[in-house]
Amino acid sequence: MNADEQRRLEEFARHARALLQDSVANLDGATRSRLTQARHAALDQARVAAPLLQWRRWLPAGAVAGAVLAVLIVVGQQTSGPQLQASTRGAGDDMELLADTDGLALAQESELDYDFYEWAVSTAQQADGGGVGS
Amino acid sequence: MNTFAKLLTESASFASPEVTALQDSTLQESRQLADFLAATERRAFRIAQIALRHDQDALDAVQDAMLRLVRRYARRPAAEWPPLFYRILENAIRDMQRRRRTRSGVLAWLPWRGADDEHDEFDPVAQAPDPAPTPAAQVQTAETLQALERAVAALPARQRQAFLLRSIEGMDVAATAQAMGCSEGSVKTHYFRALQFLRGQLGEYWT
Numbered sequence: 534m535n536a537d538e539q540r541r542l543e544e545f546a547r548h549a550r551a552l553l554q555d556s557v558a559n560l561d562g563a564t565r566s567r568l569t570q571a572r573h574a575a576l577d578q579a580r581v582a583a584p585l586l587q588w589r590r591w592l593p594a595g596a597v598a599g600a601v602l603a604v605l606i607v608v609g610q611q612t613s614g615p616q617l618q619a620s621t622r623g624a625g626d627d628m629e630l631l632a633d634t635d636g637l638a639l640a641q642e643s644e645l646d647y648d649f650y651e652w653a654v655s656t657a658q659q660a661d662g663g664g665v666g667s
Numbered sequence: 668m669n670t671f672a673k674l675l676t677e678s679a680s681f682a683s684p685e686v687t688a689l690q691d692s693t694l695q696e697s698r699q700l701a702d703f704l705a706a707t708e709r710r711a712f713r714i715a716q717i718a719l720r721h722d723q724d725a726l727d728a729v730q731d732a733m734l735r736l737v738r739r740y741a742r743r744p745a746a747e748w749p750p751l752f753y754r755i756l757e758n759a760i761r762d763m764q765r766r767r768r769t770r771s772g773v774l775a776w777l778p779w780r781g782a783d784d785e786h787d788e789f790d791p792v793a794q795a796p797d798p799a800p801t802p803a804a805q806v807q808t809a810e811t812l813q814a815l816e817r818a819v820a821a822l823p824a825r826q827r828q829a830f831l832l833r834s835i836e837g838m839d840v841a842a843t844a845q846a847m848g849c850s851e852g853s854v855k856t857h858y859f860r861a862l863q864f865l866r867g868q869l870g871e872y873w874t
Contacts, residue, residue, distance in 0.1 A: 545866045550834045557713050568708040575733035
């Protein structure tokens, strides 16, 4: 392409650009208004999405905290396992005693022969003492 | 209730440094985005309007591009918005052109075609006479502009995109290449071919 052709093409481009940019500046009011509405609608979407984005910012930190918590719970269960079992067993014995109504029924019987029981106990103690001494 | 309100206030003041900083940054980003869209929307509309030759479709394409930019790329650096926005807009334009081709292809088979429902709605603003006087020079300019728009719409998509981004948006070769997702050499080629074609088409209007 020769220099003259190049110059004409550049002149054409300048003219076209000026024409198009004038047309942008002279957009009618109705179109400008509708563009403004479209912009506001898009930005409203951003405002709605903003809290979600803020929440998402904390997601990695939350995930790490959750993982640490899970590890702590698992490790805690492993170290305190036997104590928990012992205390659980103790609680089971207590419940068994509380649920046992035989002793209470025995004590409540009015016609118990207390002399017989005292004699039986003393006899047993004597027998134990003799056993040890012999 | 007062105790609850007091607790709320206390918790708000406790979290205030980080939360306020976050809110400030979000607000600033939102403002920057609003400024960018306000500065770009008219040129974007003209680019879409010339490509689609339809006002409502052009508005829809621009709104679609705005929404997508806000939803997906609001947190990107502001310098990245122009190429991203124009790439999204070009995709929206091509989607509409594709849909239009499909629709007209389907409608061509229908016996009752001919009633174009898109043009049925009466828009009083669009139909109202322009209050400004229209001297001969303005008429000639308007005719030249219309001829230019028709010729631009007839360009291949890449040439049209390069020509409009450079002419209306005023992008340089590097920014145009970024927006088009191609090399600067390709932009120069597309732009040069577009100019040659348009000048050949508009010779009679350009004297």
